[in-house]
Structures are given as C-alpha cells and as structure tokens.
Amino acid sequence: MKWFAQMYSRFAARSRIKSPWLLHFDCGSCNGCDIELLACLTPVYDVERFGIINVGNPMHADILIVTGTVNPRNAKVLQNLYDQMPEPRIVVAVGSCGLSGGIFRDAYNVLGGVDRVIPVDVYVPGCPAKPEAIIDGVVRALEKKKARVPTESGGAKA
Amino acid sequence: MKSTVIPIGPQHPVLPEPVHLKLTVVDEVITDVVPSLGFVHRGLEMLVDSRDYHQVVQIVERVCGICSMMHAMCYCQGIEEMMGIEAPPRAKYLRVIWSELHRMHSHLLWLGLFADSFGFESLFMQFWRIREKVLDIHEATTGNRVIVSVNKIGGVGKDLDDDQIEWILSELKNIKREVRRLGPTLLDDYTVKKRTVGRGVLTSQQAIDLGTVGPTLRASGVARDMRQLGYAALGELDFEPVIEEAGDSWARCKVRFKEVLASIDMIRQAAGKIPAGDIAVRVKGAPPEGEAISRVEQPRGEVFYYIKSKGQKKLERLRIRTPTFANLPALLSILPGLYLSDVPVVVLSIDPCISCTER
Incomplete structure (x- = not known):
C-alpha cells in the first residue's frame, strides 16, 4: 500500500497548486475592488480558463481574497471564514483599504487593514486595484502555496 | 404548519455584499x-x-465604488451652491458625459448580476463583456477604471479633446448595437419571464407611500427622476424619464435596460452641444456659514446630500441619504408571500448597494 500512499500524496500536492478556488469576502469595501475582482472572472480577463473559480463555501476554497477595511462587526465573520478554510490556506488582501485602512483609516469604525485580524500572505495595492494586479496577486499567492504544500517525505518544503 | 428561520448572509454566494437577512418561512413561503x-x-x-x-x-467618491462619480458631483454641486460659484458651461457638459457613462456601467453591471441571480450565467458574461468597453472609455479619458475622480469644487479636473469625443461616440455606437442584440434574450425569453414576471409586485401607490426612488419607483409607473431638475447641463438636453407600469422584477429590469440606451442618447446630445472654454473656476476661501442640500439621480435613484458649514475649511456636518436606504422598506414589504427561490431575484431587482447604505 506504500506505493499508493506515495502516488496519492504526489497527486494531491500537484492538484493543490493548480486551479485554485477563491473565496471572496467583502469586508467593508466601497465595492470598487469587489467589482474589479468580479471583472477578473468575466470574458475580458477570464481567469476561469486557468481553472480559477469563485466559490461561496470556505470549506471548498484554497485562497481567501479580502477587500476593504475591518470593523469590529465583520472581524468576527472574517475570522470565522478563515478558521473554516482547509490548510494550506493563503490570504490575499486587495486594495488600499485592505492593506492599511486606506482613506478610511481615521474613521471611528475602522480597525485598520486585514492583517489586524488574520495573517495576510499577499498584498495587492491600488484604489481600486486593477484586475491585472489582482491576477498577479493570485499568481504570487500560488507560489507561496507551492512552498507550503507537504511533499512526499511528509514535511513542508522550505 | 411549523415555521422555520433561514438565515442568509453575511457571506452567501448570491449576495455580492455582506448583508444578513433572517427569513421566516412556512413550507416554502x-x-x-x-x-x-x-x-x-x-x-x-x-x-x-x-x-x-x-x-x-475624495472621501465621498469612496462612499460607493460603483457610482462614485455621482457622489462627488452631488457634493461639489452642494458646495458650489453654498459658496455662490458656478462651474463653467464646459465643465457642466463634461459632468453629464461622465455621469451618464457611469450610469451605463452601473446598469450593465446590474443587468449581468440580475441574469446571474436566476442562473443565466452566459448572459451575465455577455453584459460584463460589454461593460468592459465602457470601463475602457473611463480608463482612456480619466486614467482609472472605476473611481474616475474627475470632479472638483468649481468644475472638473480633466478635459476631453475632439478626438477623444469622436472616439467615445464611435465606441458608443458599438455598445448600443451589442446591448440591443442582447435585449430579446433578457426581456422576451420564456424562462427569464417565468422567473421575473409578477414576482415582487409594487403598485404605484405603494411605491410612493414607501418612499422608493429611482428605477424601482419608475418601474411602478411614476415618472419621477432627479434629472428632471436639470442639474449640471441636463436642463439644456432633451430628457424623458423611462417608465414601466407593471411594477414587478421584470419591469425593473426593463427600465434599467432602456436607461442604458437613454444614457447613450444623452451622451450623444451632450457631445454635440458641448461649448469650448474653461473646465474649472478657481475656488478660494471657505464655504460661508450655513447649510445646503443637493440632489442627483444616481443609477439606483435619488441621492441626497445635506451639508452644514460653520464658515471654516472643515465642514460641521455632512449627511448622505443614499437610494438603497430609501428602497429597503419597499423590499421588506414585497418579500413576504414569495417563494424562497425568488429571494435572490427580488432582492437584486431593487439593485441594493449596501456599501452606499451603511457608508
């Protein structure tokens, strides 16, 4: 049975870094970044040809894309979504607000960037971030993910 | 029969934005x-x-990323009225051109999301493909795709030269042809009609009583559009509000579809009449003590700004009432009695913009 376990882990490692499924959470954004993220999925940018699909269930997702600032109310929702995602998970923060709070950082109901609540792996700047930038962010996220996928020997690479 | 409580949101596949609805259902109703x-x-x-x-x-532009241009225009018009200055005629025409482009991109976005809400994914993709052409015009003329940032107090910050106007008009010709080609698929299709006709009916009396605005109101047969006030250069252009009588989801869809074509027509008119001259006046000092209100027709309806100044550079109070806030009571009154499967269609039919509503 050892050969089967090896083959399976090689297959799983390969599949985990191809065709990532995204979970998008709007965390107090002005919709600018959200519609740019949706625009990535539509014919002009069409990331579905790489097997990237936007899903609604955190348990199916590989990459969590968060747009907008964090406030006390949605921080709990964000943490909950992150906890439900299977390892190895990657978080991409999109837009100036997701990075630091952006133009809203002084507002009373804003805690700041997404990294105040959950660890962020890739930061995509822009107000709003362009679809090209978001796609680039996802590609970089995949590189990070590749390093975290367990190899045949069992431990994570590097 | 026993009733069940079904929570929807804040994270849900059909909701583009986080809102939580607690639905009490008996059987499927x-x-x-x-x-x-x-x-x-x-x-x-x-x-x-x-x-x-x-x-x-810059802050009010980010109240909502989809209709950012209208928010800034409304605020600037309020401050201009307060300070007694008037934007030059060319700036007013440019404001009309960019605001109608914004309305087109917002309506095309909504038409796509609406098609997606009843599972017509290929139509969603087609509308978003056309919408990219409008965004290309935004990017070529202002430098940004969504938040165009053209307004400033006293006028606009960017100008259009003759070549650009000619290019915009030729692009609009293509967009009009493509939108028209999709019309029968959206409005005359048997399956689409099955999901939308007669769902979420709002009579004209109900619409007025509940204080709805925008396409939700006009789909119930009330010809009320803030563009009739003639702000910016709209007073000099031919304009007729688009109305439908039925008041259901299908009528709201048809109103928005026709408004896309009406916006193309208005940009054509504005481009034909645009005068030469300055695009902004110099603004000095602070707004005098007092208050002003300003109203603009957004893609979703009337947006209302109340501005209060204490005679300093920093304002005392700014209050924004957005169209979705006015339309939510109507949504809550039409949902009871519908089937659970109609919820995404009817919720989307008022074009909710949660980020506007909550700011």
Missing part, C-alpha cells in the same frame, strides 16, 4: 423578513471633522 446591517459601516460622515472641504471630494 416567506412570512417575515428581518434584515441586519452594519457589516460595512465605516463612519465616513464623521471624517469631515478632520479633513479640508476639498479633501472630502
């Missing part, structure tokens, strides 16, 4: 709806305390 908001509240109105009144333009 909805009996009660309780919304809970506050997931995207940032507290923008308080930021006027710490910013200069010129800097507030």
Whole structure:
C-alpha cells in the first residue's frame, strides 16, 4: 500500500497548486475592488480558463481574497471564514483599504487593514486595484502555496 | 404548519455584499423578513471633522465604488451652491458625459448580476463583456477604471479633446448595437419571464407611500427622476424619464435596460452641444456659514446630500441619504408571500448597494 500512499500524496500536492478556488469576502469595501475582482472572472480577463473559480463555501476554497477595511462587526465573520478554510490556506488582501485602512483609516469604525485580524500572505495595492494586479496577486499567492504544500517525505518544503 | 428561520448572509454566494437577512418561512413561503446591517459601516460622515472641504471630494467618491462619480458631483454641486460659484458651461457638459457613462456601467453591471441571480450565467458574461468597453472609455479619458475622480469644487479636473469625443461616440455606437442584440434574450425569453414576471409586485401607490426612488419607483409607473431638475447641463438636453407600469422584477429590469440606451442618447446630445472654454473656476476661501442640500439621480435613484458649514475649511456636518436606504422598506414589504427561490431575484431587482447604505 506504500506505493499508493506515495502516488496519492504526489497527486494531491500537484492538484493543490493548480486551479485554485477563491473565496471572496467583502469586508467593508466601497465595492470598487469587489467589482474589479468580479471583472477578473468575466470574458475580458477570464481567469476561469486557468481553472480559477469563485466559490461561496470556505470549506471548498484554497485562497481567501479580502477587500476593504475591518470593523469590529465583520472581524468576527472574517475570522470565522478563515478558521473554516482547509490548510494550506493563503490570504490575499486587495486594495488600499485592505492593506492599511486606506482613506478610511481615521474613521471611528475602522480597525485598520486585514492583517489586524488574520495573517495576510499577499498584498495587492491600488484604489481600486486593477484586475491585472489582482491576477498577479493570485499568481504570487500560488507560489507561496507551492512552498507550503507537504511533499512526499511528509514535511513542508522550505 | 411549523415555521422555520433561514438565515442568509453575511457571506452567501448570491449576495455580492455582506448583508444578513433572517427569513421566516412556512413550507416554502416567506412570512417575515428581518434584515441586519452594519457589516460595512465605516463612519465616513464623521471624517469631515478632520479633513479640508476639498479633501472630502475624495472621501465621498469612496462612499460607493460603483457610482462614485455621482457622489462627488452631488457634493461639489452642494458646495458650489453654498459658496455662490458656478462651474463653467464646459465643465457642466463634461459632468453629464461622465455621469451618464457611469450610469451605463452601473446598469450593465446590474443587468449581468440580475441574469446571474436566476442562473443565466452566459448572459451575465455577455453584459460584463460589454461593460468592459465602457470601463475602457473611463480608463482612456480619466486614467482609472472605476473611481474616475474627475470632479472638483468649481468644475472638473480633466478635459476631453475632439478626438477623444469622436472616439467615445464611435465606441458608443458599438455598445448600443451589442446591448440591443442582447435585449430579446433578457426581456422576451420564456424562462427569464417565468422567473421575473409578477414576482415582487409594487403598485404605484405603494411605491410612493414607501418612499422608493429611482428605477424601482419608475418601474411602478411614476415618472419621477432627479434629472428632471436639470442639474449640471441636463436642463439644456432633451430628457424623458423611462417608465414601466407593471411594477414587478421584470419591469425593473426593463427600465434599467432602456436607461442604458437613454444614457447613450444623452451622451450623444451632450457631445454635440458641448461649448469650448474653461473646465474649472478657481475656488478660494471657505464655504460661508450655513447649510445646503443637493440632489442627483444616481443609477439606483435619488441621492441626497445635506451639508452644514460653520464658515471654516472643515465642514460641521455632512449627511448622505443614499437610494438603497430609501428602497429597503419597499423590499421588506414585497418579500413576504414569495417563494424562497425568488429571494435572490427580488432582492437584486431593487439593485441594493449596501456599501452606499451603511457608508
């Protein structure tokens, strides 16, 4: 049975870094970044040809894309979504607000960037971030993910 | 029969934005709806305390990314009225051109999302493909795709030269042809009609009583559009509000579809009449003590700004009432009695913009 376990882990490692499924959470954004993220999925940018699909269930997702600032109310929702995602998970923060709070950082109901609540792996700047930038962010996220996928020997690479 | 409570949101595949609806259902029929908001509240109105009144333009643009241009236009018109200055005629025409482009991109976005809400994914993709052409015009003329940032107090910050206007008109010709080609698929299709006709009916009396605005009101047969006020250069252009009588989801869809074509027509008219001259006047000093209100027709309906100044560079109070806030009571009154499967279609039919509502 050892050969089967090896083959399976090689297959799983390969599949985990191809065709990532995204979970998008709007965390107090002005919709600018959200519609740019949706625009990535539509014919002009069409990331579905790489097997990237936007899903609604955190348990199916590989990459969590968060747009907008964090406030006390949605921080709990964000943490909950992150906890439900299977390892190895990657978080991409999109837009100036997701990075630091952006133009809203002084507002009373804003805690700041997404990294105040959950660890962020890739930061995509822009107000709003362009679809090209978001796609680039996802590609970089995949590189990070590749390093975290367990190899045949069992431990994570590097 | 026993009733069940079904929570929807804040994270849900059919909702583009975080809003929580607590639906009480008996069998498949909805009996009660309780919304809970506050997931995207940032507290923008308080930021006027710490910013200069010129800097507030950038803040109000980010009330909502989809209709940012109209928010800034509404705020600038309010401040201009307060300070007794008037934008030059060319700036007013440019404001009309960009605001109608914004309406087109917002309506095309909505038509796509609406098609997606009843599972017509290929139509969603087609509308978003056309919408990219409008965004290309935004990017070529202003430098940004969504938040165009052209307004400033006293006029606009960017100009269009003759070549650009000619190019915009030729692009609009293509967009019009493509939108028209999709019309029968959206409006005459048997399956689409099955999902939309007669769902979420709002009579004209109900629409007025509940204080709805925008396409939701006009789909119930009330010809009320803030563009009739003739703000910016709209007073010099031919304009007729688009109305439908039925008041159901299908009528709301048809109103928005026709408004895309009407916006193309208005940009054509504005481009034909645009005068030469300055695009902005110099603005000095602070707004005098007092208050002003300003109203603009957004893609979703009337947006209302109340501005209060204490005679300093920093404003005392800014209050924004957005169209979705006015349309939510109507949504809550039409949902009971519908089937659970109609909820995404009817919720989307009022074009909710939660980020506007909560700011």
